[in-house]
Amino acid sequence: MNPVQSQQDATRRDGSGAETDRPPLAVVGSQISQDEELFGRAFDPWVIKRFMAYLAPYKRQLLIGLGCVLAFTLTQLTLPLLVRATIDHALADGADDLSLLQIFVVAFLGVVVLNYAANHFMETLIGKTAQRLLFDLRRAMYAHLQVVSLSFMDRTEVGRLMSRLQGDVNALQEFLESSIFAIGDLVLLVGIVIVLLSLDPALGGLTLSVLPLLLLVRIIWLPLARKAFMRAREASSTTNAALAENVHGIRAIQELRREAVNFELFEEKARENLDAHLAASRYTNVMVPIVDTLTGSAMAIVILIGGSMVLDNTLDVGVMVAFLFYVQRFFDPIRSLTLQYSIMQRAMAAGQRIFEVMDVEVEVQDAPDAEDPAEIDGAIEFRDVTFGYERGNPILRNITFKVQPGETVALVGPTGSGKTSTTALVHRFYDVWEGEVLVGGRDVRAVTQDSLGRHIAMVLQEPFLFSATIEENIRYAKTGSTRAQVEDAATAVGAHDFIMRLENGYDTMLDQRGSNLSLGQRQLISFARALLADAKILVLDEATASIDSYTELEIQRALARLLKDRTAMVIAHRLATIRGADRIIVLEGGEIVEQGSHDALMASGGLYARLYRMNYASFDDIPADEVAKAIASGERET
Amino acid sequence: MAPAPDTAKRLDTQVDGAYSIDVSNVDATVLMRITAMAFRHRWRMSVAVLTTILGGLFQLMVPQYLGQAVDQAQGLLRDAAAGVSDQSAAESALLTSALLLLGAAILRGVFTMMHNYQGEAVGQLIGYRLRLDYYRQLQRLSLSWHDRVHTGDLMTRGILDIEGVRLWVDTGILRSVLLTVLIGGGAVVLFRNDPVLACVALSFVPIVGIRASIARLKLRDTWILMQDKMSELTNVMEENLGGIRVVRAFAAQAFELGRYDRISEEALTIASRRVRLFVLSTTQMTFVYFLAMGLTLWVGGAKVAAGEISLGQLTEALAFMLILQMPVRQIGWMINSIARASTCGGRLFNVIDLEPSIADKPGAGDLVLTEGVVRFENVDFSYPSWAKDDRTLAGIDLEARPGKMIGIVGPPGSGKTTIAQLLGRYYDVTGGRITVDGQDIRDVTLASLRDTVAIVQQEPFLFTASIDHNVAYGDPWAGRSSIERSAQTAQLHNYIKALPNDYETLVGERGVSLSGGQRQRLSIARAILPDAKLLVLDDSTAAIDAATERRIRESLKDYTKERGVIVIAHRLSSLMHADEIVFLEAGRIVERGDHDSLMAAGGRYAQLYELQARTGAEPKTGAEPKTGGAS
Structure with a gap:
């Protein structure tokens, strides 16, 4: 945040009342400040x-x-x-x-x-x-x-x-x-x-005497002018930032009726932009008469001195003409050079x-002798894994577990317990600090990243679609697939029907981030994409936002289809998904606190059972204080 | 606001206003319009034009004094040879020439400075005006229009296009004036001296002119192509970087690089073509110019040798050509700038001239609130054909009044959100009417209507500002206590208090990133801060878990006592407590009543209830709120 701005904000908050008709809490786009050096050495x-x-x-x-x-x-x-x-x-x-x-x-x-x-x-x-x-x-x-x-x-x-x-x-x-x-x-x-x-050394020397003057003026002028230029640049960028806000936030602006206030604030920025550019322009143009005066003087010297020399027969008239021509070209290179x-x-x-x-x-790089296995068996194993993003602050501690081929394991735990990190390690998005992660019986560091990409399909929480056709999006993981294969995948996850209802079917262009589809539809397409990838292992981060029940039902069905015959590691939010898993691993604070089937965990009455009984839609949403209470009560019991 | 030229008003519902921009025909009109805008700054523009002319005239004097000085020096030399020399008279003549030249140079400098400054000032003033007009226009245009245009496109217009138009005042208008003065004035002087020599010296002008206009058309085309390619490349890069996890997850780097390379190669080809076109035109112009100078030297030299003209006159012709060297080179830039201005101006005016399809009626008054009753009276609605949206509403009757909560539920595409859109008058009904305390919402000002109805969207936009700025977005005059109260109601206060700078913490890219639920809670706090009469929650609690939502509902009780609430949701626990629940299907209300009566009726609502219980999307939806939750 720009310190000047925050200062201004502070004074406005104090309600000093200097600017009466200006709301105390209003800025447009100004907090996106330029914190980057424009000029270096x-x-x-x-x-x-x-x-x-x-x-x-x-x-x-x-x-x-x-x-x-x-x-x-x-x-x-x-x-x-x-x-x-x-x-x-x-x-x-x-x-x-x-x-x-x-x-x-x-x-x-x-x-x-x-x-x-x-x-x-x-x-x-x-x-x-x-x-x-x-x-x-x-x-x-x-x-x-x-x-x-x-x-x-x-x-x-x-x-x-x-x-x-x-x-x-x-x-x-x-x-x-x-x-x-x-x-x-x-x-x-x-x-x-x-x-x-x-x-002509004498006339040349005299004429050139304006050059140092020109340079001197330029050297004094430059630092002053640069300040003005920087102000203009800054003003441009804040004005544009305010415009960007108006473009991106227009819905909220119209709904909350901020048009008038914002316009007034924008006008100030535009006005500063105008002033700054005019100031910069004054600096640029003040040089014009100075340069013209100096070149004029040089020509006057040539005429007066050179002319006299011609009269005295000590100079050819052609030399005088050549001098006049050269003098007019003096300034161009000096200007370019200082700029x-x-x-x-x-x-x-x-x-x-x-x-x-x-x-x-x-x-993360492929080892020189990395293998590229064509087939793997789909097992995932974590052996004593410790991992974090910053030194000294491990997110996962001594994690050990194994997922058998074909098994569905749900990862459950409060926010920050390390679920996402665990799934990221399977795909070797990061390297572990200690221990090892094995996929298909091989250390992920011993195989190519490409092979991991082929054998592991991922579905992210936010379905990310590209501005391409629906077909291209589904085919993303396997660019060589035919239209029929794309349609099969879409049909299997129940997306075919709504796709066919679109004006151009599979050839419909998606807008930025697929915003012309609903969230549920975007999810189904990302499922189809993962299904078409046909990988042995599926890593899925279930979406948290609840979708309408009809789509929800389709998604559950699609999910079941997706999980079939695959090893799956799911960061589960829906209770239905959690209950449907073969095994549930409960993470807390980067460690596995318990694991087993839903019924077994409920029977054991541990953290899972306590969180489950709190009646939240998702474990992620449980307020921190309640989680703390659940954990504390577990500690009391043990 | 810049007036639209002649054509009938174009509404922002027209597709061509949003997407394609055909500039091939509007060229002249656009340039005329920018020129007219420039001349609206009458005083500055007069000064600019006048000083441009004066600067040009004084510049023209320089070669004359130079020629005069050469003749004086040489002529006196001859006199000296002839023995009629008067050394002191000769020197004083030289001194006069030198002083006159210096004077002309200084005046030329001063006038050029004024011309440059005023030219730039007018350009900046036009830019300022356009920027404000454009900004306001974006605020006025209806959301349906905004939904259809790309944000990147709007930014390009607001930044690059304004720049292109602004620059034209100097590089287009004033430079043409200067060039005319220099060439015209120079021609007069040269013709007076020697018509043949003048013709030779000026022979490059028509060739350069023709060359320039051909290059202009080609350059404009490549300019547009290049812009398109670059924005395509930007899109690809932005998406790739934003979705880098998907790219990595599917090991699609090679594919992505291929996509990038294809567009990048195309862009490079166009860029090279631009360089070639540009270089060809500028270097050829310079070449023709120098050729003419060589010819002048030849013809002029022969004439001097024949005694037809003096050496000074030849010097003058050559010096004059020297003056033209820069302007001739600048013709290349000039034509570029004309191409740019007409393209940019076309794109910009295209937006500025649109008429918002939703606007205040002439003479519309503010909404007069008495009871705060909002009514849908037999409302029909279908989206205009351009919207490519076949959802419709038919025969909707609804009544919201203070203290009453209405729930709207139905399958996707049944028209739930459309109802919210109509309430805020983001679209107009096609049949029936919506009234607030008996006044048709089309007859009152949009401002007063939207002050009365607060809508919370499913995917709220948060501003890159501190949390208190965001909460107070709809009422920037709000004090800290009311901001905190709203945040408390939305169950966000405790979270905010735990942040490093509590209410002054930045949200957005450089600040804390909020989860979907937190964003929705923030947008609820934002919506209830201003004193609206009707609160519409348009699927805006989907990312909030059921327990927190229950707490929000509890703490909203005071607020809702004096206000109507419409809850649109697909999660029944969000609206099962409503006084009235309507079930929408294909744009019609198929069931209405409270939860118990709808359950008893065993219709669609009851089926949906069963469905939700079975999918387990919600834990035990029927469970009554436990007292207070936590804390």
Whole structure:
């Protein structure tokens, strides 16, 4: 949270009453603050080094591109010199030789053609290479995110990753493109200086005296301007965040009638955005007359001093003309070069963030000699497993149990007891700290992750569907399946009928996250997906939200179909599912406290029986204080 | 608000307003409209145009003084050779030229600064205006419209499209003025000096112009293509990262990367095509320009040699061309910006011009509350054809009054949620009417109606803000005590108190993540905080367990004494205590009565009750609440 904002909130809460018509508790989108560095150091060797690795495949293109930039710059430098030569040699008094003029003009045209070729190749090569590099970089980061450990994905928001994949990658592309042109600018600047000094050292020196002034002004101006630019950037991002809130939360906004209040608050943000951009614009434009005055002065020097020198016959008039041409080109490279500084700072900050992501360790990796068994028997075994997400804070402690092939085991326990972690270990989403997890008799670390994916089907609590057709979603686990197989799976879980009722049947495109289907329908599709995967082992996290009884009934039926002939580990919430399991394992505080069938557990009168008798729909919903009481009463009894 | 141009009002029920955007024909209209918006800032725009012209004119003077100085230097040289030299007169002439040049340069700088600043200011003001209009328009458009459009699309319009329109004031309007002044004014000066040389010097202008307009059309097409591809790529990445567990669970990384690569390759192809098109047009323009300069040197050189023009005049022509170098290069950007502005403007106005299908009648007054009786009188409803929703309601009669609770139950698709939608007037009835204290809800203001009816949705949206902001969302003036009271009623207070910053804890991405049940409880607290007369719980306790729900119901008793409550649910324990329960099927009420009478009747309600008992979805639904639960 932005400290300034929280301060403002605090003062508003105090009811200081300074702003009377403003509600004390109203913000729009402001709490999504920018807590990321926009600018880093201008030069970060580490980032550059990493970046270079991505440049390597394009070394040739970049070198050629650079060569073109130099050629382009040199041709630009040559043109005024040719004008000068024309004036002084072909048009000088007494030199009435038109053939000389023709030679110079042909030379001029030759340089123009060169300039065009260099320009064309430079822009094409650099533009395309930078684009390709941008795509490479994004692809590399995206591919890395496919394999990094889930614990990293768990603690990183999708939005944040997206801004790496988009904004930060773009910043590096901009950096690459502008750097190459910046080299051209630098060469142009140095070239102009050298040419002027060699044409006439005295006049050159005098004319160039405005250059340091220009640089000085620019150096004083830059830090001031940057502050204004950053304010503008910040204002943009908070305004856009407020807009995003208006888009995403429109239902709640209309229902709770916040339109007027929000509009007023948004107007303030938009106003600040306007002011900030106008301030930034003032900084940009104040440079214009300064630059024009300085270039004007340089030209005036050329006219006055150079003109006198021409009069004194110590300077050719063509040189004076060439000077006038060069002076007009002074400022362009200086402007680009000073802007380059900010671009570099931004790129370094972006690069830092990108390579940080790329460096996130891939904790779970296939062993070099990992097996890829074609068939397994479906047994699951935990041997003395201890596991957690942070050092020193184990979530599971010394867990040992075995699930026989074909058996259905329900995991039960209050929130935080370690059920989800247990199922995640079966699929080797994480590696255990101690002990081992065996699937089909093999340690999960001794087989490939691909094989685990093939032999274990998972159904998550929130059915996650992709924006694709229903068919593609069902076929997700087995992309090679035929339409008939997809339909069979859907029929088996009872989803076929409602799918056929949709306008385009199996070809119906699902909206974002399948929001055009009901929750129950989404669940049935995720069941069909798991069924089609046809794995020996099923890991299922039952949904907690209750659905209407009709769909519920279908889901129960589908579940029974799904569990048939499979080893299943179910995080169960429905009492029906729990009662239907072959065995119930009760977890509490990361340890197994009891296990057995429903009847046996009820008879033993332990934690399960006490929780069950509390009459909640799901054990997860039991308030913490009641769970504590149930556990405590168990401890008293023993 | 920017006025819609000419066409008849388009309602937000029209599909084309939401999905496809056909910009091929609206080009000129859109650009005219943006121009009109710019000229609404009369004072600033006049200054901008005037300073653009003045800046251009002073810039044109620079080559003239340069040429003059060259002639002075050379002419005096000849005089000197002829022995009629007057050194001091020559130097003072040079001094005059130098000072005039400096003056012109400074004035050019000052005017250009003003032109740039005012141009940007007008652009920013337009952006500001559009941003507000757009924001308000999103608030006004009906939920049915919002349901049909992609949020990402709306964000693109609100950010990139506004930017595209804004930039056009400077890069489009003012730059065209500047270019016209520079080329036009330069042409006058050059023609006065020597018509032939002028023609040669300006020969590049028509070629560049033609080239530019061809490139413009192509670039616009690729611009649209590129936008589409990039948003497709964004979707793929976002979904993959959001559903990473599913991806891993099915070991689908290879498949996912394949999907990504396919779109990424396509995008790269388009991006390369854009580069090629863009480079081709800009470099060719520069080439033609330099060629013309070479020709000028040739023709001009020959003329100088022949004594037809002075060296100064040639210098002037060349210096003038030099001035044009940047603007000519910028033509590439200009055409890009025109393409962008017409596309962006088209997309933006498309939304801004929509008329919400649900709006206040002209002269509608506020709802006058007397008893607080809400009535459905023989209500029929069917969704408009675009909604692709065949659920209907027929002949619905209902009466909700303070102190009374109505339960609505029925199979999925029977129209339960539609009833809630109609109550908040998110759709209008197609037959019959809904009244509040005798007033048809279509005759009163939406604001007063929605103040009266509070609806809690099944999947509530929480704002990325602290919990107290969220609870007080509907009544931001609320004090802490009433916020806490609402949270207590919704059985959330104890949980909040246990959080690190209790009521100031952030919820959402950067804060605590709430479970489905907690989110629903928070949205109940949010709904009961403002003083509404009718509370509608639209399946909004599904994720809350039965015991907690019972406690919420207990603590709501005081609140419901003076208010009507409509509970829509599929879990019978949520509504079996209602004074009246209606059973909906295919949009009709097939049974109504209280729990006991419906059970006795042995109809659909009784069957559903049996069904729920059997599936065991709910533990012992019939059990009466035990006293107080815990604590």
